[in-house]
Amino acid sequence: MPDPGQREVLMREEASRQVGGAVRLTAAERRLDAHLHWLKKKEMAAAQFPPAMHFFKARALIQRSPIFKLLQKMPKGGVLHIHTSSLVSVDWLVKNVTYRPHCYICITWDNSVRFLFSSRQPFPRWDCLHWQLLGALRAKLGDPSDFDDGLIRNLTLFTEEPDVAYPSQDVVWEKFEKAFMVAAGLIAHAPVLKDYFYKGLEELHNDNIMYLELRSGVSRTYELDGTIHDKVFTLNMFQQVTRQFVRDHPDFLGARIIMAAHRALTLSDITSAVKEAIQMQRDFPDLVVGFDLVGREDGEKNIWYFKDALSLPAQIGVRLPYFFHAGETDDEGTEVDGNILDALLFNTTRIGHGFAMAHHPLAKEIARKNNVVLELCPISNQVLKLVSDLRNHPAAVLMSEGHPLVISSDDPSLFGSTGLSYDFYQAFVGIGGLKANLGTLKELAINSIRYSSLPSHLKESGLLVWQNKWNAFISSYSGQPHHKGTPTLS
The missing domain is CATH 3.20.20.140 (Metal-dependent hydrolases)
Known part of the structure; x- marks a missing residue:
C-alpha cells in the first residue's frame, strides 16, 4: 500500500506548482481563501454553472454571484x-455619443449602419448613399428605445441565442469585425x-x-x-x-x-x-x-x-x-x-x-x-x-x-x-x-x-500602490489592520 505521507507530499508538491501555488498567504488571507473555496464549491454544485454556459446566457448569473461581487x-x-x-x-456610445449634435447615420446595403459627424449633409459614398441626421430621425419616432436597442445590437455581439445567431467561427467573426466598422465613425x-x-x-x-x-x-x-x-x-x-x-x-x-x-x-x-x-x-x-x-x-x-x-x-x-x-x-x-x-x-x-x-x-x-x-x-x-x-x-x-x-x-x-x-x-x-x-x-x-x-x-x-490596495481589500473582509509593503511570491 502506498505511504499516506508520500501521497500528502505529492499533493502539496503539485499544488505548489500551479499559478499562485508559491504565494504565502497571511492569516487574514487564508480566512478569505477558505470563504472563497466554500463559495466556489457551492456555485460548482448549482444546476446552472456559469463557466459551462455561453457568457451571453451566463452573464446575469455571474452578476448575482458573491464571488463576482468580491472580484469587482x-x-x-x-x-x-x-x-x-x-x-x-456600448450603452454610453449609443445613449451619449449618438445623441450629440451633427451625428448622421446611414443604413448600408447589408443592413449594417455607419455614423458620421458633419456640419453639413455628408456626401454619398459606395456603402452609404443616404445619410440622415439622427436627431431628426429620432424626433419622428416618438419613443426611440427600440431604435436605440437596434443600434446597440449593431455595436455588440450580444444576443439571447448565441448558438443560433453564430453557428460557426466564420459567422461570429464576420459580425465581430463588422461591429468595429460600425463604431469607427463615432469614435474617430x-x-x-x-x-x-x-x-x-x-x-x-x-x-x-x-x-x-x-x-x-x-x-x-x-x-x-x-x-x-x-x-x-x-x-x-x-x-x-x-x-x-x-x-x-x-x-x-x-x-x-x-x-x-x-x-x-x-x-x-x-x-x-x-x-x-x-x-x-x-x-x-x-x-x-x-x-x-x-x-x-x-x-x-x-x-x-x-x-x-x-x-x-x-x-x-x-x-x-x-x-x-x-x-x-x-x-x-x-x-x-x-x-x-x-x-x-x-x-x-x-x-x-x-x-x-x-x-x-x-x-x-x-x-x-x-x-x-x-x-x-x-x-x-x-x-x-x-x-x-x-x-x-x-x-x-x-x-x-x-x-x-x-x-x-x-x-x-x-x-x-x-x-x-x-x-x-x-x-x-x-x-x-x-x-x-x-x-x-x-x-x-x-x-x-x-x-x-x-x-x-x-x-x-x-x-x-497595488499592495496597499490589496491589504485594504483583505482588511475589508477580515477586519485585520492594514500593512504596508511590497508583494512577495516566495
Missing part, C-alpha cells in the same frame, strides 16, 4: 490586452475620442484596475468640417487625456499604447506600419511601447509571412518590442498554429491569447525560460467559438503548471462586459476550478504589473 472589489492591477474600439460600454470624431478615452479609463478604474496597455491602430481623427488629423494628433490626445485622468485619480498608474496593424494587410503595408511604430516610439517614448498584428489568425497570413517587415527594427539597430496575438486558433497543425513559435522567434514580449499554447511543449518551455507571459482572455475565446465550456479551456493546463499568465478582456464592450471582473470570474471559477485559490488571484494581479511595459522603477512603485 478586488484590486486587479492592469489590463494588458484590450482594443481601442471596444474600450467603452476628435471631440468624441477625447471623451471616449477618458470614459474608458473611468470604467476601468471603477472596476479597480489601475493601469492600461491599449492595442490601437491609432486612427486618424476628423472634425465637423471634414478636417483630418494625423496620428501624431491622436497620440497627443491620448497622452493629454491620460495625464488629466492621473491628475484626477492619483492612484492610477497611467496608460500606454501598443500600435497595431491588421494581418490582412500586404507585406508593404506592414513594413510601413513597422516603420511608423518605430517613429512614434521615438516621438512618444513614454506612450508608445511596441507593435502587434491584429485580426483573425485563421484564414489570414501568418507571422512568418511578414518576416521581412518584422526583421526591420533589428536590421537598423532599433528595439521595437512585439506583443503578438498568436495561437488564437483551434486548428492544430496548420500554418497559423505555428504563430506561437514564430512569435517567440521574433522575441515577443507577451503572447496575446495563446489558446493553442498547451499543444506546443517547446513553445511553453521557451516562453517560461524567457519570461514571456500569456494574455488569457477567457470570454473572448468562448464567444469567438474556440471553446464552449470554460472548464475545458487549455489554459487549465497552463494554470496548473504555473505558466506565467495575466487575465485580460480583449473586446469587452462587444461581449457585453466591462473591465476585468467577468474574465477574472471565468478564469478563477471555470478554468482554475477548485484548485485556484486566493494565491492564484494575487499572483495574476501582480503579474499584470510585473509583465507590463512599465520601466522597473514604475513597476516597483506600482506594486507598492
Whole structure:
C-alpha cells in the first residue's frame, strides 16, 4: 500500500506548482481563501454553472454571484490586452455619443449602419448613399428605445441565442469585425475620442484596475468640417487625456499604447506600419511601447509571412518590442498554429491569447525560460467559438503548471462586459476550478504589473500602490489592520 505521507507530499508538491501555488498567504488571507473555496464549491454544485454556459446566457448569473461581487472589489492591477474600439460600454456610445449634435447615420446595403459627424449633409459614398441626421430621425419616432436597442445590437455581439445567431467561427467573426466598422465613425470624431478615452479609463478604474496597455491602430481623427488629423494628433490626445485622468485619480498608474496593424494587410503595408511604430516610439517614448498584428489568425497570413517587415527594427539597430496575438486558433497543425513559435522567434514580449499554447511543449518551455507571459482572455475565446465550456479551456493546463499568465478582456464592450471582473470570474471559477485559490488571484494581479511595459522603477512603485490596495481589500473582509509593503511570491 502506498505511504499516506508520500501521497500528502505529492499533493502539496503539485499544488505548489500551479499559478499562485508559491504565494504565502497571511492569516487574514487564508480566512478569505477558505470563504472563497466554500463559495466556489457551492456555485460548482448549482444546476446552472456559469463557466459551462455561453457568457451571453451566463452573464446575469455571474452578476448575482458573491464571488463576482468580491472580484469587482478586488484590486486587479492592469489590463494588458484590450482594443481601442471596444474600450467603452456600448450603452454610453449609443445613449451619449449618438445623441450629440451633427451625428448622421446611414443604413448600408447589408443592413449594417455607419455614423458620421458633419456640419453639413455628408456626401454619398459606395456603402452609404443616404445619410440622415439622427436627431431628426429620432424626433419622428416618438419613443426611440427600440431604435436605440437596434443600434446597440449593431455595436455588440450580444444576443439571447448565441448558438443560433453564430453557428460557426466564420459567422461570429464576420459580425465581430463588422461591429468595429460600425463604431469607427463615432469614435474617430476628435471631440468624441477625447471623451471616449477618458470614459474608458473611468470604467476601468471603477472596476479597480489601475493601469492600461491599449492595442490601437491609432486612427486618424476628423472634425465637423471634414478636417483630418494625423496620428501624431491622436497620440497627443491620448497622452493629454491620460495625464488629466492621473491628475484626477492619483492612484492610477497611467496608460500606454501598443500600435497595431491588421494581418490582412500586404507585406508593404506592414513594413510601413513597422516603420511608423518605430517613429512614434521615438516621438512618444513614454506612450508608445511596441507593435502587434491584429485580426483573425485563421484564414489570414501568418507571422512568418511578414518576416521581412518584422526583421526591420533589428536590421537598423532599433528595439521595437512585439506583443503578438498568436495561437488564437483551434486548428492544430496548420500554418497559423505555428504563430506561437514564430512569435517567440521574433522575441515577443507577451503572447496575446495563446489558446493553442498547451499543444506546443517547446513553445511553453521557451516562453517560461524567457519570461514571456500569456494574455488569457477567457470570454473572448468562448464567444469567438474556440471553446464552449470554460472548464475545458487549455489554459487549465497552463494554470496548473504555473505558466506565467495575466487575465485580460480583449473586446469587452462587444461581449457585453466591462473591465476585468467577468474574465477574472471565468478564469478563477471555470478554468482554475477548485484548485485556484486566493494565491492564484494575487499572483495574476501582480503579474499584470510585473509583465507590463512599465520601466522597473514604475513597476516597483506600482506594486507598492497595488499592495496597499490589496491589504485594504483583505482588511475589508477580515477586519485585520492594514500593512504596508511590497508583494512577495516566495
